[in-house]
Amino acid sequence: MIQPVRVGLIGAGRMGSFHAENLAWRVPGATLAAVADPLPGAAEKLAQQLGVAKAYNDLHALLQDAEIDAVVIAAPARTHAEWVIAAAQAGKHVFCEKPMAVTLDEACRAIQAAKTAGVVLQVGFNRRFDSGFAAAIAAVKAGENGTTQLSRSVTRDPALRDPAPIPPWTIFLETLIHDFDTLLHFNPGARPVEVYALADALVRPDFKDKGLLDTSVVTIRFDNGAIATAEANFQAVYGYDVRGEVFGSKGMLQAGHINANHCVRYHAGGIAMDTSRLDSDLLRDAYVAEMTEFARCIRTGETPRASGEDARNALEIALACIESVKQHQPITLGGR
Numbered sequence: 001m002i003q004p005v006r007v008g009l010i011g012a013g014r015m016g017s018f019h020a021e022n023l024a025w026r027v028p029g030a031t032l033a034a035v036a037d038p039l040p041g042a043a044e045k046l047a048q049q050l051g052v053a054k055a056y057n058d059l060h061a062l063l064q065d066a067e068i069d070a071v072v073i074a075a076p077a078r079t080h081a082e083w084v085i086a087a088a089q090a091g092k093h094v095f096c097e098k099p100m101a102v103t104l105d106e107a108c109r110a111i112q113a114a115k116t117a118g119v120v121l122q123v124g125f126n127r128r129f130d131s132g133f134a135a136a137i138a139a140v141k142a143g144e145n146g147t148t149q150l151s152r153s154v155t156r157d158p159a160l161r162d163p164a165p166i167p168p169w170t171i172f173l174e175t176l177i178h179d180f181d182t183l184l185h186f187n188p189g190a191r192p193v194e195v196y197a198l199a200d201a202l203v204r205p206d207f208k209d210k211g212l213l214d215t216s217v218v219t220i221r222f223d224n225g226a227i228a229t230a231e232a233n234f235q236a237v238y239g240y241d242v243r244g245e246v247f248g249s250k251g252m253l254q255a256g257h258i259n260a261n262h263c264v265r266y267h268a269g270g271i272a273m274d275t276s277r278l279d280s281d282l283l284r285d286a287y288v289a290e291m292t293e294f295a296r297c298i299r300t301g302e303t304p305r306a307s308g309e310d311a312r313n314a315l316e317i318a319l320a321c322i323e324s325v326k327q328h329q330p331i332t333l334g335g336r
Contacts, residue, residue, distance in 0.1 A: 004031040005030045005295045005298050006031055006067060006069045007023050007030050007031065007033060007069065007071065007072055008068040008071045009046075010037075010072065010073045010074065010087075011036075012037035017046055019072050019097075019287070019291065020050055022288050028292060029295040030070075032052050033054060034055070034062055035047045036055070036062040043055035043057060059075075059083070060086070063086055063087055063090040063092060069298065070092055070095065070120070070295075070298055071087045071092045071094055071095070072097075073096040074097050077097075077170075078102055078167065080099065080100055080110075081107065082106075084114070087119075088110075088119050089113060089117060091117060091119065093120040093294075093298045094120065095122045095294045096311075097124040098124050098177050098311065099315055099318070100308060101311070104315065108312065111312065114308060120294065120298050121304070122290070123306045123308060123310060125178060125181045125306040125314075127178055127242065127256075127283070128181070128290075128305060128306055129289035130255070130285070131285070131286075132254075132255035136186070136244065136255040140188060145246060145248035145250050148186060149227075150226065150246075151186040151187060151226065151244070152183075153186075153231075153244045154241060155175055155230075156233045156235075158237075158239050158240045158278070159235055159277075160234040160235040163207040163210075164207075168212075169211075171215075172199075172216070173318050175232045176318065178242075180230060180313075180314040181310060183228040183230060184313055187224070187228065189224075190223055192221070192222055192320075193223045193333050194330050194332055194333065195317055196324050196329070197325050198216065198218075199321075199325050200213060203235045214233065214235070215232070216233075216321070217229065238275055239275030240275070242258075242279075243257070243258075244256050258275045293305065
């Protein structure tokens with residue numbers, strides 16, 4: 001009998017708790033063996049809820065646990081790279097929520113740490129595990145859509161609650177990073193050569209002077225001539241809206257939806273449907289699929305489809321967006 005991969009969780013917040021539930025109940029080939037969080041009581045509470053025996057307040061203690069094969073990093077985004085490096089150096093396979101890093105130097109050091117240690121490094125680009133996005137990307141790579149000419153990706157979060165804790169540039173580093181990864185895979189083999197970003201605080205303009213940007217449109221030009229756009233907004237009152245489209249010389253592919261289920265109601269008031277309000281609802285199956293692939297890659301030695309290099313490539317665009325907003329002009333990248 002094949003032993004399941006024993007996974008330790010770093011970070012017991014909203015997303016960490018969701019990953020923990022999946023590992024405990026829904027991911028074949030893996031088991032949640034420990035939870036770590038520096039907030040007093042957080043790890044213990046989550047571990048107790050899920051029947052996990054080990055809980056740590058010291059994150060390094062989890063990394064030194066010889067009974068842990070792999071870690072899932074769901075700590076605050078600005079700490080991701082340091083935990084990827086520390087986990088790899090401890091010999092643990094690593095699944096890291098996006099962004100893997102917030103500087104290119106951090107990204108390169110994280111990738112090298114995993115290579116040096118010989119461990120799997122996978123990044124949480126969940127859209128690539130959604131059946132619609134995965135099918136579109138596979139069709140593009142197989143040549144079914146012809147040469148990519150135009151593509152677009154949309155992320156509209158359902159509600160902006162308290163903006164105060166949101167770090168500057170989150171819209172690029174943590175939200176649109178998904179869209180950049182998608183657009184790169186809608187145009188495989190091409191490299192971005194120019195990025196132009198517009199951004200503002202339109203949902204909560206009262207927080208703009210504190211560094212909040214809640215709305216953005218980004219244009220990306222690739223070295224094969226293709227043009228892509230990405231847009232994001234932090235408050236779509238109708239639900240969590242994630243969609244993508246790629247137009248090529250042979251046709252067009254669309255992916256993504258907002259429906260909570262397949263029921264459409266036709267009545268005297270019109271036509272209505274229920275919509276998803278959380279990423280963990282809209283992309284539930286994708287979250288399980290990405291973690292299932294992580295466990296499989298650990299067992300087989302395969303390279304995950306959402307790699308550290310993918311994280312670095314998307315980050316390059318995100319950082320160019322930041323410079324574009326600062327300079328009020330397009331930013332040139334290296335291309336090929």
